[in-house]
Amino acid sequence: QVQLVQSGAEVKKPGASVKVSCKASGYTFTGYYMHWVRQAPGQGLEWMGRINPNSGGTNYAQKFQGRVTMTRDTSISTAYMELSRLRSDDTAVYYCARDGVYGDYVGWYFDLWGRGTLVTVSS
Amino acid sequence: QSALTQPASVSGSPGQSITISCTGTSSDVGSYNLVSWYQQHPGKAPKLMIYEVSKRPSGVSNRFSGSKSGNTASLTISGLQAEDEADYYCCSYAGSSTFGGVFGGGTKLTVL
Numbered sequence: 001q002v003q004l005v006q007s008g009a010e011v012k013k014p015g016a017s018v019k020v021s022c023k024a025s026g027y028t029f030t031g032y033y034m035h036w037v038r039q040a041p042g043q044g045l046e047w048m049g050r051i052n053p054n055s056g057g058t059n060y061a062q063k064f065q066g067r068v069t070m071t072r073d074t075s076i077s078t079a080y081m082e083l084s085r086l087r088s089d090d091t092a093v094y095y096c097a098r099d100g101v102y103g104d105y106v107g108w109y110f111d112l113w114g115r116g117t118l119v120t121v122s123s
Numbered sequence: 124q125s126a127l128t129q130p131a132s133v134s135g136s137p138g139q140s141i142t143i144s145c146t147g148t149s150s151d152v153g154s155y156n157l158v159s160w161y162q163q164h165p166g167k168a169p170k171l172m173i174y175e176v177s178k179r180p181s182g183v184s185n186r187f188s189g190s191k192s193g194n195t196a197s198l199t200i201s202g203l204q205a206e207d208e209a210d211y212y213c214c215s216y217a218g219s220s221t222f223g224g225v226f227g228g229g230t231k232l233t234v235l
Contacts, residue, residue, distance in 0.1 A: 035224070037169075044126070045161070045169065045212050047224040061223050100174060108216040108224055109159035109174035116168055 002026035004096050004114035011120045017084040020117045022096030029077035030054040033099035033106050036070060036081045038092040039116075046092075050099070050106065051079060086121045093118050127152065127213055127227035134233040140201040143230045145213030146194060151225055153194035157216035160189060160198045163229075164209045172211075173198060200232070208234040 007021040022034065036048040049060035051070040058070045069082045079096055093116040101107030128146040135141040145152065145160075152158055156176045161169035171180050173189035176196060186201045196215070200207055213227040 037226075044229040045163075045214070045226040047214070047226060049223075059223065095168060097169075100171070106216075107174070108155075108157040109171060109214070110161070110169070111171045111174075111180060113168040113170075 002112060004098065004112055006094075006096060006114040006117045009118040009120070011122065012086050014087055014121055014123055016086050016121075017082060018086060018119050019080055019082040020094050020096075020119070022079045022081070022114050024077045024079070024098070027098075028102075029072075030074055031102045033101075034070075034072070034079045035097045035099060035110055036068075037095045037097055037110070039095070040089070040092040043092075048081070048094075052104070053079060054104075083119075086119075088121050091119065091121045127215060127225055129211075129213060129227035129230045131228070132231045132233065134235055135200075135203045136235045137203050137205065139203050140199060141203060141232065142200075143198045143211055143213075143232070145196040145198070145215075145227045147196075147215055147225070148194055151194075151215045151217045152191065152196050154218060155216045156191070158189070158191060158196040159214045160187075161212045161214065162207075162209045163212065169212065203234050205234050208232055 005023045030053045035050045051058045053072045072079045095116045096114045097110035098112040100109040100111040158176045160173040163169045176191045177189040217225045
């Protein structure tokens, strides 16, 4: 079954870091870019960045540069997104989403989504 | 990069057609045929409805169609059904200067 399974909800204090995992199954993990998208409560979707699971190469949205790190472990077909120096406005559901194109080309559409991980930042 | 502009809400009666617009700039929507559309029901993950401006993934109803003119992309839903009531988001590649993507603010579709 082709799916992305994300880690469970997290509660963090301001200034802390959070690391969300996204385990892929049913397809060749290294064949598709993985994107991370977040959605604050009642708000729209926001693209955070992407990782090439084959090479480990990353590109981050300017807004998150310096605070976000995307990595992967190909041995367990899992992508990770770590966000540091958390603030209250980082409270959101974080989604991993597979790019729709196989190979080194980024298609810029997301055809498979995880169910999301709620990260709550509160003192 | 700035978010793409979508109307906050649209509505229509069952059987009617509606169109949701998504306005960007010459740096994103206007320069690339890499616009996609997503449907999101409350509490659920987004679902891909249209990619590369007008292509429909397997399994998506042909009542959904996409187009683009200049810096504005559009999603049209014909023969509205109750289950189409959801939030809809557009997304575009934002260019090599950013190597990033940008979403619209989302449109709430109400089926009257």
